[in-house]
Amino acid sequence: MIKAAIFDMDGLLVDSEPFWQDAQLLVFKELGVNITRQDTINTTGIRIDQIVKHYHKTQGWEGPSCDDVCEMILDKVIELVGIKKPIMPGVMHALSLCKEAGFRIALASSSPMRLINATLEALDIEDWFEQRYSAEHLKYGKPHPEVYLNAAKGLGVDPRECIAFEDSFAGLLAAKSAQMRTVVVPEHQVADKPQWVISDVKLRTLNELSVQDLTS
Known part of the structure; x- marks a missing residue:
């Protein structure tokens, strides 16, 4: 029962999935990480820190930590959800x-x-x-x-x-x-x-x- x-x-x-996709594409592009929208679709449902750690391991970048990148993506998603509802x-x-x-x-x-x-x-x-x-x-x-x-x-x-x-x-x-x-x-x-x-x-x-x- x-x-x-x-x-x-x-x-x-x-x-919000389009917001997650847009935020990832924007932030990763700034870091020089090459991903496509299809890549973001393929990882739907996966925790964002796992996604970020994967790209840091496979492509890497200089500057912000994985935690910082997660927060950058999250901030953008929260902003879009609050505006669009x-x-x-x-x-x-x-x-x-x-x-x-x-x-x-x-x-x-x-x-x-x-x-x-x-x-x-x-x-x-x-x-x-x-x-x-x-x-x-x-x-x-x-x-x-x-x-x-x-x-x-x-x-x-x-x-x-x-x-x-x-x-x-x-x-x-x-x-x-x-x-x-x-x-x-x-x-x-x-x-x-x-x-x-x-x-x-x-x-x-x-x-x-x-x-x-x-x-x-």
Whole structure:
């Protein structure tokens, strides 16, 4: 029996993936690191410090540390989210269905807590989530399941009694590894890929979510 709903954030609640892409392209270009927009798409759902460390190892740069570069990228994303406030379609519908079903609701994101708090405040949905979890300081980010397991533990709910909402494949793997029921809403550009077959429910937007999707 499902008792809790755990939501990812970037790309699911907020249309921030383009902001992450733009911020990476801008900051890495200034550092002389050669990446493409497709490179940023390929790393969707991966923690930003892991991405930065990868490019520092493979291409390197002089000057700012990896931590400094992460903060530069994060500052740009927070700025754009605060200006644009790009809530994804169906967010309020999905949250309302989960609340009406009596689920406890939490958030589990690869993003730093600073961005989580800023985003929920910008979208005016912070009161919907009784707990928030970030993979920022964990040894491994998604696709490792730790952030989802932490959320379930914090809620006092067995992971097998949780339903996880995701948009990225890395996040989907994390939720499935945590043995949670999964709903995936992939970006339309990659929605037809066969990899999503491992999810329990696949939607085009959260507006399509039904009561049956939550439990059956």
